[in-house]
Amino acid sequence: ELLRRAGYAADRIEAGVALLAEPDVLEAFRIANRVMAAAARQRFGAMQGKDPASIPPPTWRPFQLAFLLMNLRGIAEPRHADREAVDLLFFPTGGVETEAYLGLSAFTLVLRRLRNPGIASAGLSVLMRYTLRLLTLDQLGRAATLICALALERQRDPDRLGAWPFEIGLWVGSAATPNRMGRKGDND
Numbered sequence: 701e702l703l704r705r706a707g708y709a710a711d712r713i714e715a716g717v718a719l720l721a722e723p724d725v726l727e728a729f730r731i732a733n734r735v736m737a738a739a740a741r742q743r744f745g746a747m748q749g750k751d752p753a754s755i756p757p758p759t760w761r762p763f764q765l766a767f768l769l770m771n772l773r774g775i776a777e778p779r780h781a782d783r784e785a786v787d788l789l790f791f792p793t794g795g796v797e798t799e800a801y802l803g804l805s806a807f808t809l810v811l812r813r814l815r816n817p818g819i820a821s822a823g824l825s826v827l828m829r830y831t832l833r834l835l836t837l838d839q840l841g842r843a844a845t846l847i848c849a850l851a852l853e854r855q856r857d858p859d860r861l862g863a864w865p866f867e868i869g870l871w872v873g874s875a876a877t878p879n880r881m882g883r884k885g886d887n888d
Contacts, residue, residue, distance in 0.1 A: 709766070709770060712769075712770040712771075712773070712782065712785075713766055713769045713770045715772075715773050716768070716769035716770055716771070716772035716773055717769055719772050719773055719776055720772075722776070724811065724814045724815060725772065725776050725811065727810075727814060728807050728810040728811035728814055729772070729807060731806075731810045731853060731861075732803060732806035732807040732810055733803075734853065735806050735810075735846060735849040735850050735852075735853050736758070736799065736802065736803050736806055736846065736849075737757055737758055738752075738849040738852070738853075739802075739842070739845045739846045739848070739849040740755075740758040740799070741753070741755040741757075741758070742845055742848075742849070743841075743842065743845055744758075760803075761796060763797075763800070764796065764797075764799055764800040764803065767787065767800040767801070767804070768800060768803045768804055768807070770787065771787065771804050772807070775804065775807060775808050775811065776811060798839060798842055799842075801828070802842060802843060802846050805825075805826045805828075805843075805846070806846060806850065808825055808826055809825050809826065809850060809866060810850070810861070812825055813854075813860070813861045813862050814860065814861075817862060818862060818863075818864075819864060821862055821864065822864045828843065836870075836872065840868075840870055843868060844868055847866050847867070847868045850866040851865060851866050854866060
């Protein structure tokens with residue numbers, strides 16, 4: 701059974717690699733990798749007190765790249781059977797699994813922009829749920845750094861990535877904080 705499941709995962713990874721032959725998918729994959737690298741450099745630069753440009757280029761760990769490639773077809777083809785699959789990344793905290801799903805999130809956001817120019821690409825694209833409150837701020841910081849990297853990429857090429865900004869929000873439940881819509885500059 702484990703060999704059958706491994707074969708199924710390998711087939712999905714191979715399908716993801718084959719999908720990179722499509723120009724819009726390849727471009728979204730390239731941009732996602734570029735913004736993930738920028739976000740990682742920013743994060744590690746801040747952690748080490750160094751200029752992010754001095755941080756060496758990050759590399760994917762094999763499980764991260766496998767997860768990303770395994771899920772490309774389900775993201776790129778909304779009617780594909782992979783949309784019914786649920787893939788669980790189960791690693792101890794600190795295993796850098798966050799970057800795997802953030803990489804897939806970046807791919808999703810960019811592909812949506814490339815395929816749907818203008819306001820058609822706006823709206824909710826990715827929903828992340830954190831079940832452990834202690835990790836929420838860390839995960840939000842990583843996601844926000846990615847959104848900032850996407851924003852900078854969009855500013856460099858608004859014709860391809862649209863005039864609408866990439867945005868992020870956080871809802872933590874009404875028992876801990878008030879829940880209402882804010883706006884830029886609203887610190888309350």
